[in-house]
Amino acid sequence: MLIHHTIAAQRAALRGRAPIAFVPTMGNLHEGHLALVRQARAAAGPDGQVVCSIFVNRLQFAPHEDFDRYPRTLERDCALLREAGCDHVFAPDEAELYPEPQGYKVQPPSALADILEGHFRPGFFTGVCTVVAKLFHIVQPHIAVFGKKDYQQLMVIRRMVAQMALPIEILGGETLRNAQGLALSSRNGYLSDEQREQALLLSRTLRDMLQRHAAGAALEETEAWAMAQLSAAGWAPDYMVLRRQHDLGTPAAGDALVALGAAKLGNTRLIDNIEGRGA
Numbered sequence: 390m391l392i393h394h395t396i397a398a399q400r401a402a403l404r405g406r407a408p409i410a411f412v413p414t415m416g417n418l419h420e421g422h423l424a425l426v427r428q429a430r431a432a433a434g435p436d437g438q439v440v441c442s443i444f445v446n447r448l449q450f451a452p453h454e455d456f457d458r459y460p461r462t463l464e465r466d467c468a469l470l471r472e473a474g475c476d477h478v479f480a481p482d483e484a485e486l487y488p489e490p491q492g493y494k495v496q497p498p499s500a501l502a503d504i505l506e507g508h509f510r511p512g513f514f515t516g517v518c519t520v521v522a523k524l525f526h527i528v529q530p531h532i533a534v535f536g537k538k539d540y541q542q543l544m545v546i547r548r549m550v551a552q553m554a555l556p557i558e559i560l561g562g563e564t565l566r567n568a569q570g571l572a573l574s575s576r577n578g579y580l581s582d583e584q585r586e587q588a589l590l591l592s593r594t595l596r597d598m599l600q601r602h603a604a605g606a607a608l609e610e611t612e613a614w615a616m617a618q619l620s621a622a623g624w625a626p627d628y629m630v631l632r633r634q635h636d637l638g639t640p641a642a643g644d645a646l647v648a649l650g651a652a653k654l655g656n657t658r659l660i661d662n663i664e665g666r667g668a
């Protein structure tokens with residue numbers, strides 16, 4: 390496995406073997422990331438190349454968010470990636486990826502990017518699309534793998550690739566959870582032991598939302614119930630909603646559903662989602 394800190398070195402190293410399968414991350418890797426890398430390895434095949442990028446992208450963080458304290462653990466990450474079958478780690482610093490202020494940006498359509506995560510993190514998806522587009526230009530992958538844990542992000546990237554006619558197949562990776570159901574996330578590292586137990590409420594409530602709705606509860610009633618559950622347990626929920634899987638619009642009868650939620654537990658903001666089928 391090779392580690393590259395410059396765009397030139399990454400580009401030069403990738404000449405030759407195809408297909409290239411790419412997993413973009415912000416580092417501080419856990420089993421969820423490694424599952425995406427294994428998925429990329431399987432998709433690339435023994436003759437292809439797997440690239441994982443590690444870059445904490447300032448553009449997608451608001452000034453009050455956790456950019457500065459986001460964990461940077463490159464050495465440990467590289468050891469895990471080697472084990473998981475990665476061929477190249479692309480780990481540029483900010484001066485390499487943004488040598489001048491990034492004035493050219495990729496702005497996704499409002500209908501998809503200004504709802505849910507984008508509503509509570511204004512500009513987030515512009516930051517994500519800009520860095521992902523730039524990484525795509527550098528790595529030029531044939532395949533890229535994104536986790537379903539960031540459900541809306543996966544959808545935004547799929548639409549970007551389709552509308553921009555990028556020759557990249559986007560694969561979605563299932564959300565890895567711990568034994569109790571908590572979605573693995575780098576930000577779980579901010580939680581105390583007690584908060585880790587409390588954090589289970591997020592996935593449980595999402596699951597309960599799907600069940601309640603399937604049993605006949607109205608959409609608004611189910612969403613209000615979920616918000617109240619979290620608030621009563623001391624969380625500050627941003628949203629707890631049922632949407633249709635296809636485009637995150639308001640579901641109609643028979644649509645395949647996804648329950649999505651984001652909430653703060655103490656100072657830590659967690660997101661999760663669970664796919665299901667409605668009444």
Ligand SMILES: Nc1ncnc2c1ncn2[C@@H]1O[C@H](COP(=O)(O)OP(=O)(O)OP(=O)(O)O)[C@@H](O)[C@H]1O
Binds near residue numbers: 413537539564565573
């Ligand atoms: N539990 C998980 N299972 C599968 N994929 C995941 C999981 N957590 C994150 N990913 C995916 O890994 C990729 C990189 O995500 P990122 O580095 O932001 O990790 P993260 O754990 O989601 O961090 P954060 O706590 O910042 O949300 C994304 O495509 C994301 O959806």
Ligand SMILES: CC(C)(CO)[C@@H](O)C(=O)[O-]
Binds near residue numbers: 413415446517539
């Ligand atoms: C896709 C990504 C690496 C872009 O910075 C980030 O949003 C993430 O880790 O999900």
Ligand code: BAL
Binds near residue numbers: 539
């Ligand atoms: N996992 C999505 C990246 C972020 O929260 O900034």
